[in-house]
Amino acid sequence: MALPKLEELSRSVAEDPSMATGSVPTREWMDIPVVFKSGNYAYPAKKDKVEYLNSQKGLSFPNARVWSPEEDDWKLPENWKEIILNGLKERLDKFRSLKIFMDCCVRCGACADKCHFFLGTGDPKNMPVLRAELLRSVYRNDFTLAGKLLGKMAGGREMTVGVLKEWFMYAYQCTECRRCSVFCPYGIDTAEITMMLRELLHTVGIGINWILEPASNSNRTGNHMGLQPHTFKDNVEFLVDDVERLTGRRPNITFNRKGAEILFITPSADVFAEPGLYTAMGYLILFEALGLDYTWSTYASEGGNFGLFTNNEMMKKLNAKMYAEAERLKVRYIIGGECGHMWRVLHQYMDTMNGPADFLEVPKSPITGTVFNNAASTKMIHITEFTADLIKNGKLKLDKSRNSHIKATWHDSCNTARAMGLMDEPRYVLDHVVDWVEMPENTIREQTFCCGSGTGLNTDEIMELRMRAGLPRANAVKHVHDKHGVNMLACVCAIDRATLTSLMNYWNPDVRVCGLSELVGNAIVLDGETREELDDGLRTL
Amino acid sequence: MIVLLDFSLTEISRVAWRIAVAESLREQADLAEALRCHRQKIVERWVKYALSSYQSPDFFLREGDPFANPIGGAMRQAFDRLLPLLAQKPERLEFSEILRQFVQIRAVQGLVPSQALAPIYAVKHILRDILAADKERAALVANLYDFDFAVDIAALAAFDMYMESRERLYATRLAELKSGRHILTDGGCPSKTLHPVGDDG
Numbered sequence: 001m002a003l004p005k006l007e008e009l010s011r012s013v014a015e016d017p018s019m020a021t022g023s024v025p026t027r028e029w030m031d032i033p034v035v036f037k038s039g040n041y042a043y044p045a046k047k048d049k050v051e052y053l054n055s056q057k058g059l060s061f062p063n064a065r066v067w068s069p070e071e072d073d074w075k076l077p078e079n080w081k082e083i084i085l086n087g088l089k090e091r092l093d094k095f096r097s098l099k100i101f102m103d104c105c106v107r108c109g110a111c112a113d114k115c116h117f118f119l120g121t122g123d124p125k126n127m128p129v130l131r132a133e134l135l136r137s138v139y140r141n142d143f144t145l146a147g148k149l150l151g152k153m154a155g156g157r158e159m160t161v162g163v164l165k166e167w168f169m170y171a172y173q174c175t176e177c178r179r180c181s182v183f184c185p186y187g188i189d190t191a192e193i194t195m196m197l198r199e200l201l202h203t204v205g206i207g208i209n210w211i212l213e214p215a216s217n218s219n220r221t222g223n224h225m226g227l228q229p230h231t232f233k234d235n236v237e238f239l240v241d242d243v244e245r246l247t248g249r250r251p252n253i254t255f256n257r258k259g260a261e262i263l264f265i266t267p268s269a270d271v272f273a274e275p276g277l278y279t280a281m282g283y284l285i286l287f288e289a290l291g292l293d294y295t296w297s298t299y300a301s302e303g304g305n306f307g308l309f310t311n312n313e314m315m316k317k318l319n320a321k322m323y324a325e326a327e328r329l330k331v332r333y334i335i336g337g338e339c340g341h342m343w344r345v346l347h348q349y350m351d352t353m354n355g356p357a358d359f360l361e362v363p364k365s366p367i368t369g370t371v372f373n374n375a376a377s378t379k380m381i382h383i384t385e386f387t388a389d390l391i392k393n394g395k396l397k398l399d400k401s402r403n404s405h406i407k408a409t410w411h412d413s414c415n416t417a418r419a420m421g422l423m424d425e426p427r428y429v430l431d432h433v434v435d436w437v438e439m440p441e442n443t444i445r446e447q448t449f450c451c452g453s454g455t456g457l458n459t460d461e462i463m464e465l466r467m468r469a470g471l472p473r474a475n476a477v478k479h480v481h482d483k484h485g486v487n488m489l490a491c492v493c494a495i496d497r498a499t500l501t502s503l504m505n506y507w508n509p510d511v512r513v514c515g516l517s518e519l520v521g522n523a524i525v526l527d528g529e530t531r532e533e534l535d536d537g538l539r540t541l
Numbered sequence: 542m543i544v545l546l547d548f549s550l551t552e553i554s555r556v557a558w559r560i561a562v563a564e565s566l567r568e569q570a571d572l573a574e575a576l577r578c579h580r581q582k583i584v585e586r587w588v589k590y591a592l593s594s595y596q597s598p599d600f601f602l603r604e605g606d607p608f609a610n611p612i613g614g615a616m617r618q619a620f621d622r623l624l625p626l627l628a629q630k631p632e633r634l635e636f637s638e639i640l641r642q643f644v645q646i647r648a649v650q651g652l653v654p655s656q657a658l659a660p661i662y663a664v665k666h667i668l669r670d671i672l673a674a675d676k677e678r679a680a681l682v683a684n685l686y687d688f689d690f691a692v693d694i695a696a697l698a699a700f701d702m703y704m705e706s707r708e709r710l711y712a713t714r715l716a717e718l719k720s721g722r723h724i725l726t727d728g729g730c731p732s733k734t735l736h737p738v739g740d741d742g
Contacts, residue, residue, distance in 0.1 A: 006590065006666040009659055040651065113600045119611060121650065122595030273720055440608045463714045467649040475611040478642070498720075505713040506706075507645065 029124060030137070030152075033162055034169040036069040042172055042459050044069065045212035050205065053216050059313055061212070063205025069168065074161070080204045081159055085142055087203045088135075091196055092143065098196055101188045102139045105132065111180035111190065116450050117173050120468035128180035128190040131170050135197055138163060168206055171197035173465065175454035176309075177414035182446050194455075199311040207310065211456035215306040218318050222301045223268035229255075229298035235271040236280070236296060243284050246538060248530030251288040253296060256329065260295035261366060263326050266337025266383075267303045267494035275514055276497050278538045279338055282521025286387065289396065289524050290367055294335065300325035303339035304494060308349075309456040316353040319345050323357050326379075333363040334380040338515045340415035340454065340493035346378050347420040368393040382416070384492055387520055388425040391432050397525040398432055405536060408436035408519070409477065409486045411500065412448035413493035426492060426516055433523040437484045443476035453499035466499065467506050474507035481508050489513045568684055573628040575678045579671050580624060586667045587620045588613070591660035594652075612646060616660075619643040624664070627691040636698040644699050648706035657703060661696045665689055 050064035067075045077083060092099050107129055113119070117126040124130055133155075140147035141156030150156070157163065176191035184190075201207065214224035221228050227235070233255055244250040254260065264287075270280040287294060300322045307315030326334055336342060360379035363372040370389045372381045390396050410430060416422040423445050430436045443449050452470025480486040489500055489511050500513045522537035534540040576583070592598040592613060600610065607614025622639045640661070647657035665685075672682045 006663055006670075009663060009666065010590075010593070113604065113609070118597075119609075122592075122597055122601060122612065124597040127597070442606065443608050460714045460717050463710060463717075464649045464651065467710065467713075468646075471611050471646065472608070475615070475642075476608055479608070498717075501720075502713050502717050505716060506649075506709055509709075 029130065030157055034166050036165070036169070038070070039462065039464055041069045041169070042208040042210055042457065042462050045207045045209045049209065049213050049216045050207070053212060053219065053314075056219060056317075058317060059219075060311075061202060061205075061207070065205060067205075069165075074165070074206070076161070076164075076204050080164070083203050084159055084164070084200055085138075087200050088139065088196075089143070091199070092139075095192075095196075097189070097192060101132070101190075101193060102136055102143075104186050105129065105136070105188055106186075108185065110183045110185060111188075114180045114183050115174075116177070116179070116452055116472045117175075117469050120452070120471040125166075125170050126173055128174075131174060132188070132190055132193045134163070134166055134170055135193055164201075164204075164206075167197050168201055171201060172208060172457065173469070175414070175450045175452065175457060175469070177450035177454060178418050179414070179447065179450065182418065195308075198309065202311055208456065208459075210459035211306050211309045214304075214456075215310055215314055215318070218302050218304075218306060218321075219314075222297075222299045222321065224302055224304055224306065225268045225272055227268060227272070227301065229301075232268070232271065232298045232301045239271060239277060239280050239284060242277075242538075243281050243288075246281075246531065246534060246540065247285065247526055249285075249288060249526045249528060251284040253284070254294075255296050255298050257295035258329050259331075260293055260329065261332050262292065262294040263300070263329055263331040263334045264294050264296055264337065265300050265303050265322055265334060265342075267339045267342070268301055269304075269494040269498060270337060270515075273498065275501065275512070275518070275539075276494055278518040278521070279497065279515030280517075281538045282515065282517030282519070283337060283383065285521040285524050285526065286383075286396075286517065289526050290390070293366065295329065295331070297325050297329065303336055303342035305341055305345045306456060308341045308345050312353075315345055315349065319350055320354045322380075323354055323360075326357070327359050332361040333375075334360070335363075335383055335386055336380050337383050338492040338494065338497075338517060340413050340495050343382065343422075344415040344419040346380060351377055365389055367395050382420070382422055382425075382492075384422060384425045384429060384516060387517070388428045391429060396520075398520075398523045399525050400433055400435075400523055402522050402534070402537065403434040403519055406434055406488045406519070407484060407486050408434045408488040408490045408514075409439055409480045409484075410436060410444070411439075411451075411473070411477075411489055411491040411496060412444055413491050413496050414448060414450050414454060416492055417448050418446055422492070426490075429516060429520060430490065433519045434488075434490075436490070437480055437486060439476040439480050443472065449473040449476065451493075451496045451499045451503060453503075454495055458495055458499045463502070467503065470499070470503040471507070473500075474503050477504070477511055478508050481511055487511055490516055490519060492516050568681070569628060569687070571678070572681060572685075572688060573625065575672060575675070575681055576624055576628050576668075578678075579675070580621070583624060583664065583667055583671055584617065584621045586671075587624075587660070587664050588616050590663045590667065591616050591620075594656065594660070615642040615646055620664070623695060627664070627688055627695070630687075630691070633694060633698050636695040637702055640695065640699050641702060644702040645706050648703050649710060654700070654703055658696060658699050661699055662692060665692055 044067055047064045047066050050061050053059050053061040063077055065075050111129050112127040115126055115128050137155055137157040138159050140154055141158055146154040147156030171194050174194040176194050178191045181189045217224050217226035240251050240253055270276040305315055305318045307318040356377040357379045362376045363379060363381045368389055375381045412423060438444055449472040451473060453466045477489055487510060497513055497515055504511045504513060518538060589602060592601045601613035604610035604613060619640055626635060669682050672678050
């Protein structure tokens, strides 16, 4: 028996398909146009930022203008189609991986249900296979014989303004987290397809402000915030004051010191915004406990690399800055703080862009003597590797009870977990500093779910989109909160610390977010300290 | 005589009330039994209906792991827990707790409120359809007033939560703005204000 009333109920509420959901589609995916409306797109880049970037040596960000995705006319260059197709040809020739990714997908569907955007929206164009198909269909049409002869029958489609708009919509509904790649039997890196889509969009002047302005700031002053050297220095010194107030020990810090053994580079958010500030205080306490010979730099004052979210040239330039500073200061090697994409750029792209960094030495811990051969080429080690080694060698005095107000769980940040394999070290550190539990197995380690706001999507105008993309992660946190009373979500990524805070505010308001080094800083017992009972660790007012 | 009559009327109304209560309890028990008996079928159809509002629902329907499939998992869990309560007279708060995750999800999926919460009402129609096909229980269809009323209360609780979710979303956005992170793109170094726009000094 049919359910006429139920059908009426559906009709009465589903007349207008929404962006992500709506009535059951009656058309082929290729024929469903994207609709931009307030809240479903990130704001376009400001004209002056694009002009500035385009004026820089080695960078190309053309067609600076004021435009809106909601208007029909995106003010594209007259020959936009030619630019896009030539750009695609150039990249197919330049990147063999792209050519392989375009050709070898057999549409098995293994990736389809692995994307957090798909899991949070049910929108088929968020299946990685279909998102890649947005580019692949154009590739087939113009670059394969079958597509040239058979067109749509061979899965090809002509490059139109509608297709370009679709690229913009979905290239910015992918956080390049690479979870789908873990499940692809061919190892197709769908993140790199998104990277190509974004590169191509930039060739005709389509980009978002939340990415291009930090990239431009980084290029100009060395960090996303646009902090100039004196301000950066002041901010770190404020944190030194805070550590002294809480522990009675004043960390000794230096800036731009030539001849220091180690250059320390971390995301600028660590010295600027909560909860990263507490992570930075953790670094200061750790280094003070060791008496480490290290320096901060007010020029390489940013670990993050928003170039990764724009194009190769920008990524290369921002990565090179860190090494130029290491060379200038004549340090032996670099320790990197809790950042996400800094490490992805370093492990996946740095060697062929700017490496190997032969002017530096293979990192060797001055405290334990451990040589980090895993960083023999990049000469840069992660603060967590460094800390885990210290703990293993019994070089830190830790009082785990100082974190007794915390029941933690661990979020494997996509870039550090999937792109650099940092999975056991943070767990080893956690075991020694805090009581913690794992989230369900299919949401951690290689299978970790993204925060939902990576790759420069952590802007507030798309908050709803971010909340649904972060649902799979929040859902796993909810489980350990309900079952084990977890009240802290720890991670090693500055974007995570900021975006997971918002994600938790919406989905699990009882759970706060912290960096791993904050927990380490809470637990370290400094010689000569006068630390009183701190109910909330380094966050105690 | 008047006293006697009055006594008799009171007695009669008492008996009638008892019968009515017994009848009502029996119906309630019958409905509860029907919901127990058809629980899986009702929940399956309810979930299927709710998921049909997504463009590509097959995976959400198929995958049973709630961590691999948070939308399908949340719906299945919410409806499965909600159904038996609809044959009782539960507190509104119980409905709220059960529906929280479902409503939170629907509140951030670009749906208008009626689209977001319509699936809750669907169970009225699904239950009638299933009972009508069950010869032993078909008679229950005529007397689902209490059940419908419970669904309405659940839906009202969901509307409150929908609004609460939207307010929390805006509060989250505000908290992010207040955290100062907007300076990442909208401000820059304080000293920058000393220079004219476009001057990168």
